[in-house]
Amino acid sequence: MTALSTDKRPATQARAGGYAVTLGGIRKQFGSSVAVENLDLDVRPGEFLTLLGPSGCGKTTTLNMIAGFLTPDSGQIMLDGQDVHQLPPDRRDTAMVFQQYALFPHLTVGRNVGYGLQMRKRTKAEIRKRVAEALERVGLAGHEDRLPSQLSGGQQQRVALARAIVVQPKVLLFDEPLSNLDLKLREQLRLEIKHLQRELGVTSIFVTHDQTEALVMSDRIAVMRAGRIDQLDTPETIYREPANAFVAGFVGQSNLIPGICTEAGADRCAVQLPTSNIVHALHPGTVTAGDSVRVLLRPEALRLGGESAATSIAGQVVEVVNEGNIATVVVEITGDVRLRVAVSDPAALSLPVPGDMISVSVPPGAARALPAED
Template identity: 55%
Template sequence: MPPVLVELREVAKAYEGHAAVRGLSLAVEAGERLALLGPSGCGKTTTLNMIAGFLEPDTGSIVIGGRPMAGIPPHRRDTAMVFQSYALFPHLSVFDNLAFGLRMRRVARAEIATRVREALELVQMAGLERRYPRELSGGQQQRVALARALVIRPGVLLLDEPLSNLDAKLRQEMRLEIVEIQRRLGITTVFVTHDQEEALSIADRIAVMSEGRIEQIDGPIGIYHEPRTEFVARFIGDGNFLPGQVAGVEDGQTRVDTAAGLPVRAARGRQRPGDAVVAMVRPEKTRVTLRPERLENSFTATVRAITFLGPVTRYQLLLRDMAFAASLPDASHLAGVEPGATVHVGWRAADCLLLDPAVPPA
């Protein structure tokens, strides 16, 4: 297992009485790409700013490369950040922007020239040294900002919503490039995003944050397929959420009586009989058919709307007066089904996860 490079221990930070980060612990391994993912206000940017040293934690400690960071100002930390707005110095050329950090480190002139050139080549911006930030497109500015952070060869690269100012197409391209560059340099990277797709496509591990805490930390596949809490499941991807109570455990399956009165069979969970749970099934894990199928969960439902989305067709159903969504890659067997029709919807117990409810029932 690679050594831990950045460690946060029970870190907390409050602004004017409002807790932004509450007792957060996190270990970033050397060379990994870790995403802090969450809605706005979840404390992810505050966490990043504490790692960079722009904010001091109220309690807890941050250790980078084995060195406690308490009282160490930003300019003496081995971190480099790419800002959401890029924060390129408007009065300096591309070259001088890249050279800034090197000059602060008193790097020799000749070496500055070499390293700046190398960094620009790395982000495919060679030849634009004499341009000013305002003369660059958004994507170019993004690359320069990345090069400016990389040129000082930091121990940790911090990215604050790095792609949020780019258009959709450029964003996809930059995701790939960031991963490629990071792989080549092997640099430990922590990035903040509110975009689940971005986190899933860039990160080795994702820490999903909510209200100043980490809800779950896992690889993209684990986060998506095995969310532990309702919050994580709702934040990443779509789902059908069926709150209820564990009725019993048998044959490696859990029986749940949902609040709506459906008997649902789910995969084995940690929960015990009597526990409040939320059963969740992803829309793409469901089957919609004209006749009942032999599945652990099978119910009749009414079609409310059918939306063709290209790769999938989405069926909005009414299952005992509740909205239920199913996404089918192939809906040819349902040709002729119109809104109002009765169909059968089903899913396997193994595809039905049991989650802790986001808000405990009163």
């Protein structure tokens, strides 16, 4: 597997310095298991960068090495141009927001938030002032004297966020901080965190396996797999131009259909599907005639019924999931190959039912061909 990046920066700039965080050739192994392998990463000042990937891909291990909780077996970690390999966590000018809040249950909210300042020997007057400002920023003004047990889960996570920002770190680290919250609260807090990060201008690295969080919050996303970065780019580019089938399948809803490239140009190719249909697809520059490929068809790009200038694929409806504002129609086109088609306004359309024979249209530009093996 080759680590890929569509980041448009010249390679000379990527390693030339001026970054808030630079990882060079980082490797970490636990026993016989390699968690992170030869990982390079540059994080720009003030950027919100997300490490996205499935469980066990190395994203939290990477975050913990940046924080100083783990020591890499090899490689270099630079924070604001300084080699921090030998520095303990409390001297790295970073702050972490944890998944489990990690609040002291016997301390009040104010004392929890001010703990880092107390360890830094700040005066009581400064601690009171900065704690009040931090709590104001996270919407918890006036909660200084409450205990964590008197707060909701969302409020406790806001306390943890206030505790992190109160020390004014150069780099703010997030380890899946929203994963324990319910959906509505996650949606609310992800926007609040992003707004606060922009307001403070603090460089932030966010770890998650939730693709929606990554797409909504990030300036750039590093998609990780097996201890490496498969693709590093903006959310829009990662979604629209995934570098390989893994990224395409992990980020966003996708149909990945096997096919054979019958004709290839510099960035476009003709692909024969298992149904014998030919679709014209964009490709990332690594596909040649005769290659086995996976054709990416995003459900929202497909249409039910035939359309002029579109490739029409016949199939049988096997499932319809109507969620009110959107519906997903699953169409079996051959054998066990199925297409999911997203219908954005189900109320305006008479939806098919399971058993119906139907055509699925692939409009020009909707298909992307990716190497079958990566």
